[in-house]
Structures are given as C-alpha cells and as structure tokens.
Amino acid sequence: MAHATMPDTNVPTEATWMQRNKLAIAPWFFLAPALVFFAIYVVGPIFESLYLSFFEWNGLYTADGESTATWVGVDNYVKLWDDPNFWTSLVNNVLWLVLFMLAVPAGLFIALFLNQEVPGMRLYKSLFFFPFVISQVVVGLIFGWFYNPDFGVVGSIYKAFYCEETVNFVGNVTFKCVGSPPDILSSPEFATYGIIAAGLWPQIAYCMILYLTGLNNVASDQIEAGRLDGAKGWKMLWYVVWPQLRPATFIAVVVTVIGALRSFDMIAIMTQGGPFGSTNVLSHYMFETAISEYGERYGYGSAIAVVLFAIMLIFISYFLWRMYQDEKGGR
Amino acid sequence: MFPRPIEKSTPAKRFGYQAFLPIALIIWLLPLLAIALTSIRGAKDINSGNVFGWPSEFKLLENYTAVFTQSEAAQYMLNSVMITVPTVIISVSLACLAGYALAIYRFRVALPLFFLFVAGNFIPFQILMVPVRDMSVQTGLYDTIAGQFLFHAAFQTGFCTLFMRNFIKALPFDLIESARIEGIKEWKIFWYVVLPLVRPAIAALAVLIFTFVWNDFFWANVLTQGESAKPITAGVRALNGQFVNNWHLVSAASLLAAIPPVAMFFLMQRHFIAGLTLGAVK
Known part of the structure; x- marks a missing residue:
C-alpha cells in the first residue's frame, strides 16, 4: 500500500515508550483481530455450551429479553446415561x-x-x-x-445375478427374481x-x-x-x-x-x-x-455435544502433545 | 523411488501397468461416472433401471435447464459464492497477521496461543452449535449470508493461522533481523518483507478454505432456514426432496454443486496439494 511515511518530527514523547516496548507490544496488534474473532465464535461458545448443558432450555426468551432457561444441574447427563x-x-x-x-x-x-x-x-x-x-x-x-434397490447400482447388479429377464407375449420385459435386492x-x-x-x-x-x-x-x-x-x-x-x-x-x-x-x-x-x-x-x-x-432442546443437546467434545479432547491433547515435542526439537 | 520404477522392469509388465491404470481409475470413480451418465439421461432410463447401459435419449441440456428453472439452484449457487469469497478473504488476512505475530515474536504466550488456534481447528462443530445459533438469532445474523461467512471466517482462522505461522517460521529469520537493524517499523517489515514471501501460502489457503466452506453442510443447516441464504449444499438436499426419484435431475444438481471446488482444485492443483499435505514431510 502507498501509505506515506509519517514525518518523524512530533513523535519523541510517545515514541520512547513505544520504542522501548516495541517488540513486546507489536505482536498484540497483529494478533488482536484474529483473537477477537476466535474468542467470540470459537472459545466463548465452548464454555457457553458447557454451561448450557446444566440447563433445560427451548432457546426462547421472554418479552424483556430474559432467557427462559432453568437450571437442572447434572440432570441432562443423568438422562443421557439412560x-x-x-x-x-x-x-x-x-x-x-x-x-x-x-x-x-x-x-x-x-x-x-x-x-x-x-x-x-x-x-x-x-x-x-x-x-x-x-x-x-x-x-x-x-x-x-x-x-437404492429399485433405481440404483446395487439394484441393477443384483438383477444381473439373481433375476431372469422374460419377455411376455405382448413384448413387455419383466423380471423374475430370486428374493428382492438388498435395501442396505x-x-x-x-x-x-x-x-x-x-x-x-x-x-x-x-x-x-x-x-x-x-x-x-x-x-x-x-x-x-x-x-x-x-x-x-x-x-x-x-x-x-x-x-x-x-x-x-x-x-x-x-x-x-x-x-x-x-x-x-x-x-x-x-x-x-x-x-x-x-x-x-x-x-x-x-x-x-x-x-x-x-x-x-438446547440443554440436552449441549450435554451430548460436551460428551463428543470430551472424546475429541483426548485425541486433541495427544496431537498437541506430539506437536509440542516437535516444537521443542525445533528452533 | 519406491516401489521400483516400472520403466526398469520388463516391457510386458510396463504395458500391463499402463493398461491397468485406466481400468483402476474407472472402478475408483465408478460412483461419479454413474451420476455423470445419469445426469444426461431421460426419465425413461431411470424408471427402467438403466444405470450403466447406453442412454436411450440424451437430455443433457434439458436436465440442467430443468434444475435451474424448476428450483432455486441459481440462488443457491450465488449464495455459496457470497458466503465463500468473504470467508476466504477475512480468514486468510487475519491469519497472515496472527501467523506473523506467532512466528516472529518471542513472547511467553506465543506457543499456548498457537496451540489454542490449532486445537480450535479440531473441535467438533456441535460444541459451538447452540451458542453460535443463539448469538446469530440475537444479533439478527440468523438466516443471512453475513451470519454464515462471519462464523466460517472465525472458525477457519484457526487452520489458516496454524498454516501461516508454520510457513513464516520456516522463512529465514535473518531477513527480519536485518530489517529491524535498519530501523524499519514492524508493520512495514510485515507488509514489505514478509507478505511478498508468503504468497504461495496465501494461494494454498485460499483454495483450501474455498473448498472447505463451499462444501459445508452442517452450518448451512444450523444458521439458515429459508431459500434466501441457503448455500448450494443445503440446496441440493432440498432439491433431493423436491425431485424424489427423479435421479437424473438430482444427479445434475449434485454435479453442479461439485463443479466449483473441482475447477478450483484443477486450476490450483499444486497449491491445493501443498496445503493439504503440510506436515506430511519433514
């Protein structure tokens, strides 16, 4: 981009602090947009789902914008078990x-x-x-x-092996089959x-x-x-x-x-x-x-999601651990 | 090379290999070939169960026209483009910035933050579903194009940052070091030194994210309702309900949905594969 360089005349007072901590501050400027986005749409919702799994909620709000969720403790997880x-x-x-x-x-x-x-x-x-x-x-x-047993490939392969094609006296083709094709x-x-x-x-x-x-x-x-x-x-x-x-x-x-x-x-x-x-x-x-x-059923759904997340977390931890070993070996 | 190069074996073997290749390919792509063939058939063939035989009539234009005139396919395709393109632009830009920060600066939380992005990339969508849906409803983003690309952009930022950070980390650090000694400002180092060097990574990410997001189906179901914001993947499902057992039309619609990512893959093959196989070699 063709941003003109700012004239360096009026900077000294604020530049000293910035200059001194340049390498400590700069990364946060570069990181901020991604972090904000990621926090709103990924990190936040994970914790919200964890929290919601202890509620019963149909996703509705009252007229004044209050959530209608009610706290049920570990009820959702007990229900899951059964x-x-x-x-x-x-x-x-x-x-x-x-x-x-x-x-x-x-x-x-x-x-x-x-x-x-x-x-x-x-x-x-x-x-x-x-x-x-x-x-x-x-x-x-x-x-x-x-x-599909009627129109699909499995059906037509089945026909080729187990069906006999017969032509009746008016010329219509009919199939006589042994059993019916599997409907997987x-x-x-x-x-x-x-x-x-x-x-x-x-x-x-x-x-x-x-x-x-x-x-x-x-x-x-x-x-x-x-x-x-x-x-x-x-x-x-x-x-x-x-x-x-x-x-x-x-x-x-x-x-x-x-x-x-x-x-x-x-x-x-x-x-x-x-x-x-x-x-x-x-x-x-x-x-x-x-x-x-x-x-x-947001609460019950969240409880299922938490279980899936927990399973995934086992694998994710292992992957991250492996990556960490590589990082230590690297630069 | 392993296995032993075929040109070093007998001519008979070499010939056998080359003859077998297309056969193997046809078997491998049989399902795809079957729908390609079906998409140009007429209704008569479908009902008589003619799957692999020669089509009794060719209805290429009729079928594809029918998909566009009898359904909202054109709207769905346009929606997919309008969701996919902003997602690519936002997530890749954010990842360039974040990847630069995580690769170049040494600060204590750099590695934990990096792992946060990596982990975010592996989590199941379901753990985000209810809050993201609720948030979208609350902010009026539910059932809109923007609601979808904002979420996709945020989520894909995880993968993009992983990719960018590793790519930038592999660049020669001396370049940045010497630029700093010259007294060049940090953002200028990013813009004039690093950014030109990561162009291949940007290309690879752009095609990958395009394909991932174009093929998304889950979020299309979670974040949309009507026709106005549905992408083609969800649209094809709706068409499947509408064209029950009209497999020639369903096939045509499916192929239409598959064309953009396939074209993208063919045009940018090298970048695509470089992106996907990142880390497969040391």
Missing part, C-alpha cells in the same frame, strides 16, 4: 473410528500403486484424488442412489456399514495424497542402499520406507480420527440417523435433539 439412542450413537461412533482407520492402509496401498512415472501420471493422481474435493453431500447422494440403507444392521463405506471413499483419497507426498520425499540413497543389501518388496517397505513415512502417517491418522468423529453430512443425507436411530452418531444425534421438529 438414553438408549445415546448409547447407540456412541457405539456407532466407535464403529466409525475403527472402520475409518482402514482409510490409512488403503490410502498407502493406492499411493504405492500410483507412485510411478509413466506418461499422464499427474492427471491420474489428481483424478484419483477427486472424491475428496467434492462435497460430502454429493458423495452421500451418490451412494444413497448407488444403494433401510436395514438397521447394515445401514451404518453402508454409510461408512461411502465415507471411506473420500477419506482414502485424502490419505493417498498424503502418502504420495510422503513417498515423494523418501530418501532415494537409503532405498538404493537397501537394494544393495538385497531388501525388496515388503521388507523394503517395512524397514526402509515406512519409518520415513511417519510424518505422513501421523497426519493421516489425525485427519482420519477427526473425520470419523465429525461425520455428519453423510448420515444427514443418507439416513438422517434412521432406521430407528440405528445409524445415529453423536454429532448427528446432537443436532437432531437440539433442533428438532418437536421444539428445541
């Missing part, structure tokens, strides 16, 4: 966490497959990365349709697996790109040295390459844990938690409870 939907959601969260971890080895596998130099490889790599770029809403819709998203046992499979698709793409970058930076002299020592295949991967991929693995695990616990979009799009709450996870159950058609 709420079967809460436990279903929690179990599903664990299922998501465990199965989502498949994205890490799967991503590594695809990265190893693609880590070659043939013509057009760059384009292949970016096309493989595609699923991550598009919105989870779209991924959810695609898979919802994919699983309407089955309480399988729906969650169906959604997780859909969620894995973009997540594998993400892990793949992390590992491609990691593989790109593996020290080639060590690989050559390993080759001279007769290491190849699995042995090379395990003893030489894998240790060098540790930073990539760490990031892949972090983003996969966060992704698993944040899963919301797919569930909201594909099943809305159903059938009978069987696909709910805490993030979706919280939303459903806090803003439902039957009136808002």
Whole structure:
C-alpha cells in the first residue's frame, strides 16, 4: 500500500515508550483481530455450551429479553446415561473410528500403486484424488442412489445375478427374481456399514495424497542402499520406507480420527440417523435433539455435544502433545 | 523411488501397468461416472433401471435447464459464492497477521496461543452449535449470508493461522533481523518483507478454505432456514426432496454443486496439494 511515511518530527514523547516496548507490544496488534474473532465464535461458545448443558432450555426468551432457561444441574447427563439412542450413537461412533482407520492402509496401498512415472501420471493422481474435493453431500447422494434397490447400482447388479429377464407375449420385459435386492440403507444392521463405506471413499483419497507426498520425499540413497543389501518388496517397505513415512502417517491418522468423529453430512443425507436411530452418531444425534421438529432442546443437546467434545479432547491433547515435542526439537 | 520404477522392469509388465491404470481409475470413480451418465439421461432410463447401459435419449441440456428453472439452484449457487469469497478473504488476512505475530515474536504466550488456534481447528462443530445459533438469532445474523461467512471466517482462522505461522517460521529469520537493524517499523517489515514471501501460502489457503466452506453442510443447516441464504449444499438436499426419484435431475444438481471446488482444485492443483499435505514431510 502507498501509505506515506509519517514525518518523524512530533513523535519523541510517545515514541520512547513505544520504542522501548516495541517488540513486546507489536505482536498484540497483529494478533488482536484474529483473537477477537476466535474468542467470540470459537472459545466463548465452548464454555457457553458447557454451561448450557446444566440447563433445560427451548432457546426462547421472554418479552424483556430474559432467557427462559432453568437450571437442572447434572440432570441432562443423568438422562443421557439412560438414553438408549445415546448409547447407540456412541457405539456407532466407535464403529466409525475403527472402520475409518482402514482409510490409512488403503490410502498407502493406492499411493504405492500410483507412485510411478509413466506418461499422464499427474492427471491420474489428481483424478484419483477427486472424491475428496467434492462435497460430502454429493458423495452421500451418490451412494444413497448407488444403494437404492429399485433405481440404483446395487439394484441393477443384483438383477444381473439373481433375476431372469422374460419377455411376455405382448413384448413387455419383466423380471423374475430370486428374493428382492438388498435395501442396505433401510436395514438397521447394515445401514451404518453402508454409510461408512461411502465415507471411506473420500477419506482414502485424502490419505493417498498424503502418502504420495510422503513417498515423494523418501530418501532415494537409503532405498538404493537397501537394494544393495538385497531388501525388496515388503521388507523394503517395512524397514526402509515406512519409518520415513511417519510424518505422513501421523497426519493421516489425525485427519482420519477427526473425520470419523465429525461425520455428519453423510448420515444427514443418507439416513438422517434412521432406521430407528440405528445409524445415529453423536454429532448427528446432537443436532437432531437440539433442533428438532418437536421444539428445541438446547440443554440436552449441549450435554451430548460436551460428551463428543470430551472424546475429541483426548485425541486433541495427544496431537498437541506430539506437536509440542516437535516444537521443542525445533528452533 | 519406491516401489521400483516400472520403466526398469520388463516391457510386458510396463504395458500391463499402463493398461491397468485406466481400468483402476474407472472402478475408483465408478460412483461419479454413474451420476455423470445419469445426469444426461431421460426419465425413461431411470424408471427402467438403466444405470450403466447406453442412454436411450440424451437430455443433457434439458436436465440442467430443468434444475435451474424448476428450483432455486441459481440462488443457491450465488449464495455459496457470497458466503465463500468473504470467508476466504477475512480468514486468510487475519491469519497472515496472527501467523506473523506467532512466528516472529518471542513472547511467553506465543506457543499456548498457537496451540489454542490449532486445537480450535479440531473441535467438533456441535460444541459451538447452540451458542453460535443463539448469538446469530440475537444479533439478527440468523438466516443471512453475513451470519454464515462471519462464523466460517472465525472458525477457519484457526487452520489458516496454524498454516501461516508454520510457513513464516520456516522463512529465514535473518531477513527480519536485518530489517529491524535498519530501523524499519514492524508493520512495514510485515507488509514489505514478509507478505511478498508468503504468497504461495496465501494461494494454498485460499483454495483450501474455498473448498472447505463451499462444501459445508452442517452450518448451512444450523444458521439458515429459508431459500434466501441457503448455500448450494443445503440446496441440493432440498432439491433431493423436491425431485424424489427423479435421479437424473438430482444427479445434475449434485454435479453442479461439485463443479466449483473441482475447477478450483484443477486450476490450483499444486497449491491445493501443498496445503493439504503440510506436515506430511519433514
């Protein structure tokens, strides 16, 4: 910017103090806008949610702007303990966490497959990365349709295997099928697996790109040295390459844990938690409870959010601890 | 390089690899190809369950026109742009300032503050949901474009600051040191010395935040109600309800929602990947 320099004639009196403490004050000027924003929209609300979880509140205010919330102590948490939907959601969260971890080895596998130099490889790599770029809403819709027994891909594959196409005497095509095609998203046992499979698709793409970058930076002299020592295949991967991929693995695990616990979009799009709450996870159950058609339950919703936050905090603390170790090692 | 470069193996293997690549890609992108194909089909194919076969009629223009004329898709797309662009500008600017402060100055709370931004970036949205919604209702920001981009900007500032701080920290510190010795004012060092050097980081953040915010669905549901402020992600869901079992129209709308981030990714691929894989290498 073309700000003219201020003439330095009238500064001495205030400049001495500013000058003396310049390096102590300056960072706060640079930090202030971000800190204010972050405090209002992120830090403040965390504590407010904690506080609200001890109230019962439908989100309304009286005419003079007083909140109608009433203090109920730990009631919301006691209710949670006896709420079967809460436990279903929690179990599903664990299922998501465990199965989502498949994205890490799967991503590594695809990265190893693609880590070659043939013509057009760059384009292949970016096309493989595609699923991550598009919105989870779209991924959810695609898979919802994919699983649709009447119109979708699963339906048509089923037809190809189990149905016999017959043409009756007026020429209409009818299908005679053995049983009916599976309706994955309407089955309480399988729906969650169906959604997780859909969620894995973009997540594998993400892990793949992390590992491609990691593989790109593996020290080639060590690989050559390993080759001279007769290491190849699995042995090379395990003893030489894998240790060098540790930073990539760490990031892949972090983003996969966060992704698993944040899963919301797919569930909201594909099943809305159903059938009978069987696909709910805490993030979706919280939303459903806090803003439902039957009136808002901000207090109870906040209590669910606090539980989810506590689970996440375990991971966040670990990540931060790891980062802290790196910082100490650095400059 | 690992695995062993394919050009060093037999021609047969090399040929096999190159032939298998497109097949693997097609299998991998099968769901996407299926909706792309569906979005140009007519209603007849949908009802007869023709998913992978040759379309019996081509309705590319008709379907996409139908999406725009029979729904609010154009409004949704415009809303998405008006939410996404200010978010990118605000969060990246704030992060440049904050990242500079956290990387260059040594003060006691620098590291705790940095970790605050990092941690904020990982928390579940649900812990913010009720207070942010309540605050938006109270301040009249509920169901507005501004209500959404202000929140997104604040939240994304966490990730952007993490990124910027690490990027600036990796710059040669001598540059700043010598500028200080020259007696250059702190904000001038920021503006004339550091800012030109972080341009790649700004580009990377801009594409990443654009994609994250464009694809947001949760906050669109929490902070909007009507059509006037809904972004395309929430819009596509509404369309899905409106076009029940008209999968050709739903597919067309989904692809429309996916195009801007995909285009962004292709145009700025290098920056995009550099941003996402930050920290994946030492």
